[in-house]
Amino acid sequence: MAENVKLVCLECEATNRVPAAKLGAGPKCGTCGAKLVDGKVRPLDLKTLLKAAKSDDLPLLVDFWAPWCGPCRQMAPQFQQASQNLAPNVRFAKIDTQSNPDATVRFNIRGIPHLILFQNGREFARLAGARPAAAIEEFVRQNVRMPA
Template identity: 70%
Template sequence: MAETVKLTCLDCGQANRVPAARLGAAPKCGVCGAGLVAGKVAALDLRTLEKAAKSDELPLLVDFWAPWCGPCRAMAPEFQKAAQMLAPRVRLAKIDTQSNPDAAIRYSIQGIPAFILFHRGREVARLAGARPAADLVAFVQGKIPARA
């Protein structure tokens, strides 16, 4: 049997199993049809974030941000570039801490923008402050082995 990777759909929250060899072939959620590894930044709510952080087998880098935060807004295009550069090996998502204040409490966010890298059910590393896409890519590559 081919090796599969468990991924939570970041749109509907449904668990999916995808053959590892097909991660680069734009797999879609079996329930809602959303792209699972699309190279785009997904907006999350706390429930979906907790499910993906706990159960996904692909690394997930999450941007904790707020619409009133200037550095957060300036960071958004760089975060999107990083998503394209890291796909299909890593997924990127963001959570609005103004709309989801429990997320900031749950993950002890002290300042924004803040980035948390999750892999295989645990927090791997954190990074704070606005950064260029290349810095985010280097951060993830330094924390996740090439064959994660």
């Protein structure tokens, strides 16, 4: 991994540089003080998603979901568990497709829940349907080189 990691704050959209060796220490945004890598799933809007997907040096896994979707609500705790298990090597976020319909068009989402993994400034892999935490983690491990 690079000496410094570039991360977009998912709260205020400020770009931060964090020493790679300090990712596990809970780095905070230099602008707003929000934690950058803490194993929590962060809600996003389309603008923040586009900036983070383009700029982040860490992989970003995004859950496209809606509040009325039963499978989405069932998968939410599993997605959170996977986020905790893979931190600080991967960041997890979710985008409400009901509140952000442009996101479904932009990313050609045909059904939810739908996971998209972003890495190196582009979409890297997709996974459709509700999954348990172990399957989400395996999906990420298959598509991202994880540190030992």
